[in-house]
Amino acid sequence: MKVVATYNIKGGVGKTATAVNLAYEATRAGNRVLLWDLDPQCAATFFFRIKPTVKGGAKRLIESNGSLAAHIRATDHLGLDLVPADFSMRNLDLHLDTRKRPTRRITTLLEPLADQYDIAILDCPPGITLTSESVFAACDALLVPTVPTTLSMRTLDQLISFLADADRPLVLPFVSMIDRRKKLQRDFLAEIFERVPAHLPTVIASTSVIERMGIERAPVAVFAPRSQSALAYRELWADVARRLWA
Amino acid sequence: MTNAATFWLVTGLMSTTFAAAQHTPHDVATALANAGFVLEPVRTIERTLLDTFDGRLHTAGLRLESRVGHATELVLSGVDTATAVLLVAAAPSVTDQLPAGPFRRRVAEAAEDRALLAVVRVRTRCTSASRRDADGKIVAAATIWEQLSIDGHDGLTMVPCTVEVETLRGFEKHARKTFATLAGLGLAQLDHDTLAEAARVAQIHIGGYPGPSDIVLDPAMLAIDGCCEVLTGLANTIAANWQGTIDETDIEFLHDLRIAVRRTRTVLGEAKKVLPSHMLSKARTEFAQLGSVTGPSRDLDVYIVEWPTYTDGLAPDIVSALEPVRALLRQRQIAAHRELNDALRAPTTTAFVTQWRLWLAGPIDDGDEPAPAAHDPLIDVVAKRIMSAHTRLVEAGRLIRSDTPAEHVHDLRKDAKKLRYLIECFGSVLSEKPRKTFVRRLKVLQDNLGVHQDAEVHVATLREIADELHERGETSATMLAVGQLTERIDQRRRAARAEFAERFAAYDIDDTRDDLERALGRGPR
Ligand SMILES: Nc1ncnc2c1ncn2[C@@H]1O[C@H](COP(=O)(O)OP(=O)(O)O)[C@@H](O)[C@H]1O
Ligand SMILES: [Mg+2]
Numbered sequence: 111m112k113v114v115a116t117y118n119i120k121g122g123v124g125k126t127a128t129a130v131n132l133a134y135e136a137t138r139a140g141n142r143v144l145l146w147d148l149d150p151q152c153a154a155t156f157f158f159r160i161k162p163t164v165k166g167g168a169k170r171l172i173e174s175n176g177s178l179a180a181h182i183r184a185t186d187h188l189g190l191d192l193v194p195a196d197f198s199m200r201n202l203d204l205h206l207d208t209r210k211r212p213t214r215r216i217t218t219l220l221e222p223l224a225d226q227y228d229i230a231i232l233d234c235p236p237g238i239t240l241t242s243e244s245v246f247a248a249c250d251a252l253l254v255p256t257v258p259t260t261l262s263m264r265t266l267d268q269l270i271s272f273l274a275d276a277d278r279p280l281v282l283p284f285v286s287m288i289d290r291r292k293k294l295q296r297d298f299l300a301e302i303f304e305r306v307p308a309h310l311p312t313v314i315a316s317t318s319v320i321e322r323m324g325i326e327r328a329p330v331a332v333f334a335p336r337s338q339s340a341l342a343y344r345e346l347w348a349d350v351a352r353r354l355w356a
Numbered sequence: 357m358t359n360a361a362t363f364w365l366v367t368g369l370m371s372t373t374f375a376a377a378q379h380t381p382h383d384v385a386t387a388l389a390n391a392g393f394v395l396e397p398v399r400t401i402e403r404t405l406l407d408t409f410d411g412r413l414h415t416a417g418l419r420l421e422s423r424v425g426h427a428t429e430l431v432l433s434g435v436d437t438a439t440a441v442l443l444v445a446a447a448p449s450v451t452d453q454l455p456a457g458p459f460r461r462r463v464a465e466a467a468e469d470r471a472l473l474a475v476v477r478v479r480t481r482c483t484s485a486s487r488r489d490a491d492g493k494i495v496a497a498a499t500i501w502e503q504l505s506i507d508g509h510d511g512l513t514m515v516p517c518t519v520e521v522e523t524l525r526g527f528e529k530h531a532r533k534t535f536a537t538l539a540g541l542g543l544a545q546l547d548h549d550t551l552a553e554a555a556r557v558a559q560i561h562i563g564g565y566p567g568p569s570d571i572v573l574d575p576a577m578l579a580i581d582g583c584c585e586v587l588t589g590l591a592n593t594i595a596a597n598w599q600g601t602i603d604e605t606d607i608e609f610l611h612d613l614r615i616a617v618r619r620t621r622t623v624l625g626e627a628k629k630v631l632p633s634h635m636l637s638k639a640r641t642e643f644a645q646l647g648s649v650t651g652p653s654r655d656l657d658v659y660i661v662e663w664p665t666y667t668d669g670l671a672p673d674i675v676s677a678l679e680p681v682r683a684l685l686r687q688r689q690i691a692a693h694r695e696l697n698d699a700l701r702a703p704t705t706t707a708f709v710t711q712w713r714l715w716l717a718g719p720i721d722d723g724d725e726p727a728p729a730a731h732d733p734l735i736d737v738v739a740k741r742i743m744s745a746h747t748r749l750v751e752a753g754r755l756i757r758s759d760t761p762a763e764h765v766h767d768l769r770k771d772a773k774k775l776r777y778l779i780e781c782f783g784s785v786l787s788e789k790p791r792k793t794f795v796r797r798l799k800v801l802q803d804n805l806g807v808h809q810d811a812e813v814h815v816a817t818l819r820e821i822a823d824e825l826h827e828r829g830e831t832s833a834t835m836l837a838v839g840q841l842t843e844r845i846d847q848r849r850r851a852a853r854a855e856f857a858e859r860f861a862a863y864d865i866d867d868t869r870d871d872l873e874r875a876l877g878r879g880p881r
Contacts, residue, residue: 137441139442139455139457140432140441140442140454140455140457140458140459140460141440141457141458141459142437142438142439142440142458144438158493159489159491159492159493160493161491181526182525182526183524184524184525184526184527186493188431188441189438189439189440189441191438191525225436226437226438228457228458228459229458327491327492351457355456355457355458
């Protein structure tokens with residue numbers, strides 16, 4: 111089983127939109143997919159219409175005999191399962207901190223599922239925290255949605271240097287929520303393509319279809335299968351799969 | 357051949373199947389609608405269970421189904437694992453046709469190089485039904501399958517309608533409620549799925565074609581009965597692999613046919629005192645012939661399949677310089693298959709195989725005088741033959757020195773093979789644990805002999821090909837590359853030969869004989 115996370119130090123950059131749509135595309139490509147919602151905002155859980163409840167809360171999940179299997183819920187799509195989040199996930203860091211090797215915890219929780227799924231996709235809350243460090247340790251790759259602003263380019267640089275050493279995960283940035291009508295953003299595209307060679311070639315544009323996910327509560331390919339955004343997510347998944355199973 | 361032993365006992369596939377013998381699909385749909393399910397429009401779907409001829413996916417605990425409607429969907433499920441669904445342009449006949457990725461890798465790990473064949477195919481009309489909660493989340497899902505026909509079994513009627521209920525992870529309670537609804541309606545829960553039910557009705561064995569170890573013999577039965585039972589199993593295997601060999605569905609058909617022929621020859625050779633002589637001599641001639649017509653094709657099949665392994669590690673320019681060699685081998689392979697097919701299609705051959713199977717199926721006519729050991733207990737004859745095969749192997753092996761001519765090593769390989777075939781064919785009358793230990797040791801020796809022989813054959817083939825290419829005036833780059841490849845394979849041969857003494861010494865110990873005696877129920881000396 112491969113493990114990837116959608117991650118960015120910043121919030122509101124498209125992490126959840128990416129996790130949800132890539133999970134769906136990975137499933138359609140014949141994979142057994144587990145999407146794990148780690149964010150107390152529970153947006154990924156919400157998009158699959160699943161109740162945001164973690165039995166026993168984040169505390170029990172993190173405890174030594176906690177197991178992920180009991181929390182898994184089938185989505186409406188065969189092959190795609192989800193571990194929901196709830197508001198208690200805001201305390202994930204606190205509970206992790208009580209453990210001896212907090213950064214190993216997510217790896218340990220995923221291990222028993224290694225034969226059941228081909229890929230786990232972790233939808234992370236923003237920030238560099240104990241949770242994110244535990245995610246870094248568990249991941250084969252980090253998908254980093256990067257919005258076209260100078261500031262986000264700086265945070266990306268920060269992240270890359272933070273993860274530079276040791277056997278940290280592959281960092282796969284891609285451009286998220288771009289408005290191609292704006293020249294400044296088009297220039298940004300050129301800059302990131304030049305400065306970050308590891309970036310994924312597919313660009314996710316800012317579209318009203320993606321915004322509609324909140325109303326439809328489904329991945330874009332479900333309610334707008336022929337939209338440009340659905341196509342873009344499929345291509346983004348193909349980019350990721352190539353890197354993961356190269 | 358029918359074998360009712362193993363069908364899908366547990367689907368373990370997160371779905372539970374109910375049979376509606378007395379109800380129409382409409383009745384079931386109404387009941388589900390009343391239970392809050394929303395029904396989708398009816399679709400026509402052709403469902404096919406795919407597996408290799410020998411049921412490798414089944415053995416690996418996997419189930420691969422293709423569903424052809426407007427689109428073609430492959431559903432790969434297994435015990436204790438999530439289900440994978442893949443949209444494809446057409447159902448694959450070999451794993452290579454699947455797109456790269458975990459789906460293909462999982463199928464390929466189980467099927468290896470074998471072709472994916474339709475085990476059973478059912479034409480259905482299906483209605484999907486689901487119940488949602490207040491948020492619009494599906495909490496229960498069921499599919500009503502109306503069986504229209506089983507492919508190739510038009511006359512057969514199976515239960516007209518089945519219902520498959522998904523147990524959605526985290527929503528088990530809702531699945532149980534659906535079970536209750538269907539049971540309340542009077543539907544019976546099956547212990548296997550719809551396609552397995554179709555296979556059962558059509559008497560199709562889902563676990564793949566059975567091997568010789570699936571034949572269970574009684575040690576006390578008459579030797580002649582035991583031998584005939586084994587020969588019957590082998591004759592069935594030969595017949596079952598006949599068409600796939602001719603069609604070249606995959607190369608394993610020829611391989612399995614050839615092994616069955618060789619095993620038959622071994623049994624015939626060892627059953628001189630058991631089988632009536634009038635049948636024996638004819639059968640021995642005919643099977644010897646079948647053995648020799650299948651040889652060249654098989655050797656070339658292996659050569660072509662193993663080509664990447666042979667050339668692995670050679671410089672790319674050498675590999676491309678070898679292309680004329682590969683092309684020539686491929687040409688020969690095609691020619692050999694043509695010749696083989698002519699032989700397999702020849703009326704005399706098919707007539708013999710039919711006659712042989714009829715003879716085995718009928719009451720055994722011992723003639724006026726049965727063969728001397730025909731009525732001995734099977735175990736006695738088997739024990740005697742196996743012990744003497746082992747003794748022959750050991751005695752011949754001890755004579756081999758580093759300068760013994762290669763023919764003697766090849767003969768030793770044949771001896772080892774005979775012993776192995778005997779044990780495989782009559783395995784069920786041996787006790788299992790010592791038999792397995794024994795076979796493990798024998799196998800180590802056989803592997804060494806096998807590598808030696810294969811390399812020797814390949815070197816000889818390469819030398820022949822080199823001559824042919826030389827006559828054709830092939831470029832010096834190619835000739836040089838052939839030389840390199842030959843040297844490489846010859847190195848492998850020499851290494852195997854050098855290793856032989858050690859391998860043989862490891863086999864030729866008291867423990868080996870003790871295990872064999874124990875396997876034969878004699879207890880060690
Ligand atoms: N490509 C996009 N185009 C338009 N809206 C988007 C796009 N990606 C995300 N959004 C919207 O932006 C908001 C933040 O996105 P989200 O994926 O939740 O970000 P994060 O998970 O990084 O906080 C959400 O309302 C989402 O619907
Ligand atoms: Mg989010």
